[in-house]
């Protein structure tokens with residue numbers, strides 16, 4: 012059990028810097044999910060914590076120990092890999108118990124612990140099989156058991172579920188959360204699947220191009236994205252974006268088309284004349300008869316989601332999507348009004364992409380180097 | 381590609397059978413010759429069916445050639461070559477693949493280039509080294525003038541000498557020092573996924589532990605293949621033992637000995653050629669390599685069935 016603190020952690024491969032100064036405090040027992048697109052440096056960050064990758068600059072501490080120069084085995088971390096990385100020539104029991112064998116745990120104790128851990132992840136009947144004779148989900152469990160048996164202070168997961176089918180993925184997700192609650196180690200879980208991230212995390216870390224964009228609980232990140240990047244990345248279907256300029260007098264944002272979208276008077280007052288991006292979630296907009304809404308758009312086509320429908324509209328040369336629970340039948344090309352309430356509007360600075368707030372908000376501060 | 385048509389089935393079998401016949405005929409003729417008497421083996425036309433002299437011929441060939449000692453020698457040399465080769469190849473490839481050090485590729489290419497220099501090509505320098513394994517160092521001492529310096533200072537003349545002629549070491553070492561095994565192992569180690577290496581590191585296994593617990597068990601098939609090839613290669617050595625061993629009675633190898641039985645002007649002195657003995661000896665000499673291949677074959681097959689990756 013340990014907290015992890017990262018201070019201005021950087022990683023370069025030769026001249027290429029791929030992680031640019033990450034600052035992050037992870038509390039003891041917390042479940043952190045690092046979310047980001049492919050190539051943003053998530054795995055690199057995780058592997059620096061694990062000790063599989065050297066730290067180019069900065070400092071990582073686990074508990075009260077700075078681990079920069081420690082070997083992986085001395086850090087008390089266990090890791091679950093994307094491709095499981097099981098030893099193909101060892102049985103399930105040998106795979107699970109290998110770390111104990113290396114550590115010199117007496118055989119009787121080892122066997123007892125293997126049996127207990129295997130039973131806890133439902134592998135009791137498979138102890139004598141080889142990994143090659145297991146299904147993907149079972150291999151995943153072996154990988155988990157192998158990590159659990161070491162009773163690590165820190166649990167690291169690198170996209171452990173991405174090779175499973177959708178249903179099994181949800182099931183294993185629950186199982187991972189259950190295991191986390193039971194053994195109460197600090198967990199860092201890397202994924203590019205936002206649903207996985209949202210559902211598992213105590214706190215989410217959204218990364219982009221080697222920097223942390225935002226840290227917060229899933230609902231904080233969904234409700235108050237700190238940048239256009241986070242707004243667009245989190246949430247499916249994705250947020251709609253429109254560009255415009257803030258106008259104090261009408262407390263609205265005026266679009267290039269001349270349409271106005273209302274924003275809260277407080278924001279408008281503080282940001283008069285600012286060029287902004289407006290972000291609106293698809294479920295926060297409603298469709299109204301043409302001419303009665305904030306904007307007038309043209310209906311294009313609809314996607315059936317089962318629980319609701321996703322309506323695609325054209326506004327000027329932009330595609331806007333509206334998520335609605337009711338089922339309407341519209342002809343392609345039909346004019347539709349879109350109602351955008353002021354409370355649904357997220358404002359971002361057009362230049363920096365950062366969120367514009369009425370008052371400075373307590374977004375998680377990045378500790379300066 | 382698996383095609384199942386009667387015509388192709390027949391064609392494949394015809395091809396297979398003709399191949400088999402081509403391979404079997406010389407062996408059959410050797411076997412038949414080994415079962416005949418001196419008169420029968422030299423009578424024309426050539427005899428195609430075995431006689432009843434096999435045992436007598438075997439015994440005679442074995443005694444004339446003193447094969448007891450020769451077999452033991454060859455077995456010692458071939459086994460040592462196999463063990464030495466596998467050990468050397470395995471740890472060299474391990475260093476080349478799993479450690480990042482300066483000049484790694486340079487070293488690999490230098491090893492690789494020696495693939496193009498089989499023992500026969502470099503036999504003269506190798507012989508020079510075998511005659512005095514320390515001669516390269518002696519040369520260095522002399523060329524750099526260190527020897528002169530030592531002599532001037534202390535009055536001692538340094539002459540390094542370590543003669544490998546007429547010894548097992550001399551027979552074995554040059555056969556061990558080739559690149560084939562290293563190359564084979566390197567290619568295999570390169571197929572080991574990085575994650576497996578990392579999983580072992582996370583489990584706390586150091587490099588040697590990883591080599592022993594993971595790489596070696598995984599490369600069993602490779603070991604079997606290399607062992608077979610190297611055993612047969614070492615068993616069949618002719619030129620090198622011929623050069624390096626003058627004390628045949630104690631260090632002779634079977635193939636060199638076998639060549640002495642093959643009748644020519646020298647051995648028979650114009651008498652009737654003793655092909656029946658030569659062939660009987662050939663049969664005996666062939667047996668150990670065949671036994672090794674058959675025994676090792678089980679490992680190849682098991683290796684193929686148990687691929688879990």
Ligand SMILES: Nc1ncnc2c1ncn2[C@@H]1O[C@H](COP(=O)(O)OP(=O)(O)OP(=O)(O)O)[C@@H](O)[C@H]1O
Pocket residue numbers: 024029047048049050051052053054055056203
């Ligand atoms: N060994 C390496 N040498 C050079 N560049 C590397 C190396 N490993 C990773 N990179 C680069 O570092 C960047 C981050 O890689 P990383 O593996 O952390 O991405 P990721 O966020 O885990 O992506 P994914 O979701 O695809 O796994 C990438 O641009 C990658 O090309």
Ligand SMILES: [Mg+2]
Pocket residue numbers: 053054055169
């Ligand atoms: Mg990755």
